[in-house]
Amino acid sequence: MGLELDFSVVLDRWQSLLDGAALTLELAFIAVICGALIGALGAIGRRGGNVLIARLCGAYVEGIRNTPLLVQIFLVYFGLSSLGLKFSAFTVAAVALTINVGAYTTEIMRAGFDSIHKGQIEAAEGLGLSKAQVYWHVVLWPAIERVYPALTSQFVLLMLASSVTSQISAEELTAVANYIQSETYRSFETYIVVALIYVVLSFIMRLGFWLLGLALFPRRRRLGTPL
Amino acid sequence: MNAHTPPPVSAGTAPVVALRNVHKSFGPLKVLDGVSFEVARGEVTVLIGRSGSGKSTALRCIDRFETIDSGEIEVCGLRVDNPQLDLRALRLDVGIVFQSYNLFPHLTIEENITLAPHSVKKVPKREAKTLAARVLEQVGLGDKLHAYPEQLSGGQQQRAAIARSLAMQPKVMLFDEVTSALDPELTGEVLKVIEALAADGMTMVMVTHEMGFARGIADQVVFMHRGKVHEAGPADILSSPATPELAQFVGTGL
Ligand SMILES: Nc1ncnc2c1ncn2[C@@H]1O[C@H](COP(=O)(O)OP(=O)(O)O)[C@@H](O)[C@H]1O
Ligand SMILES: [Mg+2]
Numbered sequence: 001m002g003l004e005l006d007f008s009v010v011l012d013r014w015q016s017l018l019d020g021a022a023l024t025l026e027l028a029f030i031a032v033i034c035g036a037l038i039g040a041l042g043a044i045g046r047r048g049g050n051v052l053i054a055r056l057c058g059a060y061v062e063g064i065r066n067t068p069l070l071v072q073i074f075l076v077y078f079g080l081s082s083l084g085l086k087f088s089a090f091t092v093a094a095v096a097l098t099i100n101v102g103a104y105t106t107e108i109m110r111a112g113f114d115s116i117h118k119g120q121i122e123a124a125e126g127l128g129l130s131k132a133q134v135y136w137h138v139v140l141w142p143a144i145e146r147v148y149p150a151l152t153s154q155f156v157l158l159m160l161a162s163s164v165t166s167q168i169s170a171e172e173l174t175a176v177a178n179y180i181q182s183e184t185y186r187s188f189e190t191y192i193v194v195a196l197i198y199v200v201l202s203f204i205m206r207l208g209f210w211l212l213g214l215a216l217f218p219r220r221r222r223l224g225t226p227l
Numbered sequence: 228m229n230a231h232t233p234p235p236v237s238a239g240t241a242p243v244v245a246l247r248n249v250h251k252s253f254g255p256l257k258v259l260d261g262v263s264f265e266v267a268r269g270e271v272t273v274l275i276g277r278s279g280s281g282k283s284t285a286l287r288c289i290d291r292f293e294t295i296d297s298g299e300i301e302v303c304g305l306r307v308d309n310p311q312l313d314l315r316a317l318r319l320d321v322g323i324v325f326q327s328y329n330l331f332p333h334l335t336i337e338e339n340i341t342l343a344p345h346s347v348k349k350v351p352k353r354e355a356k357t358l359a360a361r362v363l364e365q366v367g368l369g370d371k372l373h374a375y376p377e378q379l380s381g382g383q384q385q386r387a388a389i390a391r392s393l394a395m396q397p398k399v400m401l402f403d404e405v406t407s408a409l410d411p412e413l414t415g416e417v418l419k420v421i422e423a424l425a426a427d428g429m430t431m432v433m434v435t436h437e438m439g440f441a442r443g444i445a446d447q448v449v450f451m452h453r454g455k456v457h458e459a460g461p462a463d464i465l466s467s468p469a470t471p472e473l474a475q476f477v478g479t480g481l
Pocket of ligand 2: 284
């Protein structure tokens with residue numbers, strides 16, 4: 001009982017695989033951008049003085065962190081359609097992933113904000129900076145720099161987790177794989193190829209975040225030490 | 228030494244800082260219990276007293292980091308106890324330096340210094356950089372413009388923090404135990420900077436445990452004890468205290 005692998009029929013469909021990979025990256029890109037924004041606002045809300053907003057942000061984070069992503073996707077999918085709203089599978093996937101990563105980013109950003117000492121804020125206030133200026137220059141950027149590795153991991157994880165959106169037929173990489181293996185009956189080969197493509201996508205993302213980090217954090221670039 | 232040019236004395240003899248019967252509690256803890264003192268233009272007031280006697284709180288009230296319960300605080304003609312106080316105006320007039328330097332770690336020394344002049348006073352970037360170079364020269368760190376805080380010693384960081392404050396050209400500087408975190412060798416270099424500022428006519432209120440230094444620099448010594456000004460006067464009171472509490476405090480050399 002020898003193992004016979006034939007990749008040719010899978011690799012023949014490289015065009016579809018490439019399309020799927022592109023869509024996966026696109027989904028991840030949208031979710032990361034929107035999720036990062038939600039995360040920053042969520043963290044501000046969660047730490048802010050308004051109890052109602054803080055509770056709402058807390059409930060959002062706990063709700064997302066304690067339910068499976070697939071269930072969240074179905075909730076968005078069926079929730080929107082029961083409201084009579086018709087969206088493409090891609091849109092639903094993007095929304096669900098954004099909501100998911102936004103919650104995790106809220107938690108990470110909160111840790112980042114918490115790591116800024118009160119003395120830093122007082123020093124900035126003492127120099128006459130307004131509340132908004134203090135937040136921007138002395139809280140937000142150092143906080144992001146500090147949690148940047150955690151954010152990177154979370155965002156790569158999100159890209160990998162986006163494979164479950166194949167369940168609502170978003171045409172991303174895993175959905176393409178499902179389709180190819182059902183057509184070629186070369187399941188093992190298909191998923192080996194797809195796994196390798198995910199590895200490459202992860203690498204691309206990490207490289208991208210590393211380069212972005214170099215651009216955003218000149219101190220890190222010059223000294224190489226954590227903040 | 229010319230970043231700070233004292234304004235003409237023509238404005239009469241109004242004190243730069245005045246506390247009048249200031250009360251402040253944290254919950255049940257009475258920290259300031261009717262504190263009054265004045266700081267004249269160009270003079271150095273040194274606050275001394277045991278740990279917990281309310282020195283830091285008094286300084287923080289002057290710069291409105293704490294709000295007082297009753298009494299009056301006036302700084303450069305601004306009523307600090309007024310709830311409608313223009314905080315920005317107050318902080319343009321007052322510079323404050325803390326024990327723990329609090330340089331912004333993600334910014335170079337130059338960026339630390341230019342941040343406030345540029346974003347608060349809208350000084351153009353270029354001018355702000357010239358200003359940064361000048362104040363750094365003033366504290367003896369002319370070669371550290373492009374260093375990051377973590378690359379400096381504690382004494383250098385504290386001098387950079389002083390330079391950062393000076394760049395805003397405040398009318399009065401507050402120092403809260405700025406050498407307490409430093410080794411003796413590093414303390415000296417920071418005290419020298421403060422001495423030079425005093426010689427240059429800067430109005431200052433400082434909390435310090437360096438008694439020898441206080442003796443040399445103070446125009447006025449304010450001894451705080453249990454939230455009150457227990458004894459105040461010229462630096463001589465350190466050599467001939469009138470109250471047993473100050474005598475004991477000076478005796479212990481704390
Ligand atoms: N934010 C605060 N909340 C509660 N208590 C405080 C606060 N700040 C200072 N205190 C208390 O007030 C007292 C005086 O503190 P402080 O002004 O720092 O004294 P000093 O600077 O003379 O050592 C201390 O007992 C201190 O614990
Ligand atoms: Mg103190």
